[in-house]
Amino acid sequence: MKRTALIMALVGIALFTAVLVWRGAADMASALAAAGWGLVVVAAWHVLPLIIDSHAWRILFERPRPGPWRIVWARWIGESINGLLPVAQVGGDVAKARLLVLRGWPGAPVGATVVVDTTLAVATQMVFALMGVAMLLALLDRPELAWALVAGIAVMATLVGLFYRLQRGGLFGGLAGLLHKLTGGTQALDFIGSGRELDRAIGAIYAQPMLTLRAAAWRLFGWLAGVGEVWLALYFLGAPVSLADALMLEALGQAVRGAAFAIPGALGVQEGGYVLLGSLIGLSPDTALALSLSKRVRELAFGIPGLVAWQLAEGRALQRPRRTKHSVQEH
Structure with missing residues (x-):
């Protein structure tokens, strides 16, 4: 697994470098410099979808729920891990669950x-992507491209539906038994309890359809809030677009990024996606790449402190048992 992650990371870096060489790193730097302090505004906007997505996750907890800022903190760290490390977009979800468990939940x-929130995230992303396809159809006379996108979304939706059915059928209990055999009794996810317990907890959430729908609605709202980041970035880059154009770019850009989940940060793939999508509404390749790089700036601005916070949290968790042991010995 580590070797595969390393290979995918190298593939992403190679693609990213190739795109920069193609357009010229100096030209990209000039385009970003033109945005100036606007990049700070673009990065700051991300706080809104982060809070919305955190609220959608918090809804799924039984009362008493973790505090809102505790959930935002855990989600921020999980997002940082998924965005910057080769963890196939799932390592951050495991980490944010562990952080809450370490604090007594x-x-x-x-x-x-976490499992239900991830399922809802993918499901609502499909809805969001369909909105992007609708905008594409409204903006362009390219039905062949739209149908290709719809076909891809349909495949993903089928996989999400299958994952949901497996969850309802005791997926994690079966996986836990398999992992127990493969690892000789050692399991990396012991902190969330047995697979059977996890299956029961998942079933308890899905047994409340209105609660699940409410969380899904907030998740979709979070995707829509992300449109503001694209609109602001292009405004400060000197290539303002309509909200419809921004929605199309964000919805289909996120779909492209999601399809490249195995490559850390979808390096290179995201850039190529924005160049293609941007060309459909008249954006130059340089502007489309600058849009993608402005998102990279935001990821680094949020992600690097998030990784530091994660290490600090894990360090405190490791020291806690030692302190307890020493205090017992002293008495």
């Missing part, structure tokens, strides 16, 4: 909220 219910 029961493992199986926390793990269940």
Whole structure:
């Protein structure tokens, strides 16, 4: 697994470098410099979808729920891990669950909220992507391109539906048994309890359809809030677009990024996607690449402090048992 992650990371770096060489790193730097302090505004906007997505996750917890800022903190760290490390977009979800468990929240219910939240995120992303396709159809006379996108979304939607059915059928109990055999009794996810407990906790959430729908609605709202980041970035880059154009770019750009989940940060793939999508509404390749790089700036601005916060949190967790042991010895 580590070798595969390293290979995918190298593929992403190679693609990213090739795109920069193609357009010229100096030209990209000039385009970003033109945005100036506007990049700070673009990065700051991300706080809004971060809070919205955190609220959608928090809804899934039983009362009493973790505090809102505790959830935002855990989600920020999980997002940082998924965005900057070769963890196939799932390592951050495991880490944010672990952070809450280390602070006293029961493992199986926390793990269940993460599984359901991830499922809702992918499902609502499909809806968001369809909105982008609708905008594309409204803006362009390219039905062949739209149908190709719809076909891809349909495949993903089928996989999401299958994942949901497996969850309802005791997926994690079966996986836990398999992992137990493969690892000789050692399991990396012991902190969330047994697979059977996780299955029961997931079922308890899905047994509340209105709660699940509410969380899904907030998740979709979070995707829509991300449109503001694209609109602001292009405004400060000197290539303002309509909200419809921004929605199309964000919805389909996120779909492209999601399809490249195995490559850390979708390096290179995201850039190529924005060049293609941007050309459909008249954006030059340089502007489209600058848009993608402005998102990279935001990812680094949020992600690097997030990784530092993660290490500090894990360090405190490691020291806690030692302090307890020493205090017992002293008495």
